[in-house]
Amino acid sequence: MTFDTIIRGGEICTTTLRTRADIGIRDGRIAAIDDRLTGAETVIDATGRIVLPGGIETHAHIAQESAAGVMNADDYFSGSVSAAFGGNSSFVPFAAQQRGQSVASVLDTYGARAARSVIDYSWHLIISDPTPEVLTRGLPMAFERGVTSFKVFMTYDLVKVDDRQFLDILTTAGAHGAVTMVHAENDAMVRWMNEKLAAEGKTAPRYHAESRPALAEEEAIHRAVSLAKLAGAPLFVVHVSTPGGAEIIAREKAAGTAVFAETCPHYLAFTAEDLDRPGMEGAKFICSPPLRDTATQEVLWENITAGTFDCVSSDHAPYRFDETGKFINGAEAPYPKIANGMPGIGMRLPWLFSEGVVAGRISLEAFAGLSATSAARVFGLDTKGDLAPGFDADIAIWDPEERWRVTLEDQHDNMDYTPFEGMEITGRPVTVLNRGMPVIRDRVLCAPEGQGRFIARKPLARAI
Structure with a gap:
């Protein structure tokens, strides 16, 4: 041979x-x-x-406009190169539908952008406008093209769906064997907190964490799981950042619910105290859900060890620390106007190896699962994520x-x-x-x- x-x-x-x-x-x-x-x-x-x-990164924003139209810093060349230096051999970023846009147009747009990638790729399709046309033709067409995961937001004005729309998407996805991902935060709670803090003049980066309380995530995860169970469809909860959220996932998994979840290195490596760095340095750490505290970090590690999370993903959302990115609305913008997200696609696996395997928190076998094998299993990359003939x-x-x-x-x-x-x-x-x-x-x-x-x-x- x-x-x-x-x-x-x-x-x-x-x-x-x-x-x-x-x-x-x-x-x-x-x-x-x-x-x-x-x-x-x-x-x-x-x-x-x-x-x-080879690592499989399944949560990254590459060459993607935000809902407000701000393009992030990495295209598919730089983003894939950074991913590869971080130990990844494939990735599944997001292809984001803007309201009024057809699914075919979304996939064509991201197909052209992704042609520069140095590693294999697919997409999760973000659905912000679930019209009858999208539900009956667009999503089945995407599925036939091999895009078998869709994502919805429960917050953010320009992309959020209501519970009825969420149910429609879950039902369509479930009928085709697709998995629906969800950004779970209670929009009304976040809006109420933003208004309260603004009225008190609390607009510095450090108030971002206070504006998105743990309860907002926990309530939304509970509601998302309930909707998925009603629709009889699988659900993947992204970037879980709270003990209560992890507890819901663990409980539902134990009960046999088709629910999957991830957390991210930044919730394990940083805390809300980093938002209070001098000047506007805290803006570098604005992401949603926000960073929490050290007690939360310990609980998240416990859930990684227990198998609550199927993946530890980067949620790479690269906005430069200048007027093209974080400060597109001005150098002294209040926290709700600062571009939301942190970079990390190149550090996901080195950090997890060092703080997980080397520090004795997880085994090397668990690292293989969290970095690649579970992602391949959940997201249908059936020839990737393992080392075996074929x-x-x-x-x-x-x-x-x-x-x-x-x-x-x-x-x-x-x-x-x-x-x-x-x-x-x-x-x-x-x-x-x-x-x-x-x-x-x-x-x-x-x-x-x-x-x-x-x-x-x-x-x-x-x-x-």
Whole structure:
């Protein structure tokens, strides 16, 4: 047997396998895993390294306009390069429907933008205008094209759907085996708090956390789960940031409800105190739901360990710290007018490896699941997320012992800051393959622009 590439001598780790062996790759797929393989054009020495499934980032905003029309900083080239340096071999950003826009137009727009990606990609389709045409033709068409996940917002004026519209989307998605994702915050609570704080003159970045209380998330998660159960449809709750929200997810999972969820590194790495940094520095940490406190972080870690969360995703939302991004409404804008989101696609996995695996909070097998395998299972990437014959050769080779300090330059994105600046990290991806082709080799970009391909994903029912 001959191979295009052999990865030799590494410690292979998946959710179910941990062994030292070689991986043989042929025609972009894993062809064999054995003790000693020979006969390859290219041999990658992975001695002393850990060989993991390539990361699958399933929550990122790339070349996406906000509801207010603000384009974020990363296009599909810079965003995919940053993802690859962070150990990812594929990603599923969002394709956002603006009100009045057809689904076909959305997918065509993002198809043109994504053609620059160096890693494989798909999209979650954000639905803000669920007209009869969208429900009866648009969403089924997207599903037929392999876009098998849709997202709704329960807040934000220009994109939110009401409960009736949410039920319609859930029903349509469920009938096709698609999963509906939800940004769950109680819109009325948030509006009321914003008005209250504004009347009191509390508009600095530090008040952003107070404006979106934990109760707003917890109530909305409970309501979203209730709607999904009524519709008999699966639900994925994004960026869970509260103990109460995690408790609802854990309880429903235990009861057999088809509910999935994620949390994000920034809720584990930062707190609301970071919003109170000098001057307007706190604006760098404005995201929604907002950062919480250290007690919440401990509970979120407990839920990661317990399996409440299927993924730990970046929610990469890159707005530069200038007038094109965070301060598009002015350098002294009140917090509700500051662009909402934090960058992190390149730090998701290094941070989770360092603070999770190295710190002893999670096992390496759990890391493989949180970084890739569960995302592949839930979102229908049926040839990705595992290391086994027949799977795409999407592989990340890690140096588990390298100690390094985070800098902006390490991120390889279009941002002018990283919230992780200066953090000491242990463990780093050094080589990343996508379908057997090197994207990063010894921490050097070697993939041409446009190497990535669109992934037509499978229905949830087939993926689970």
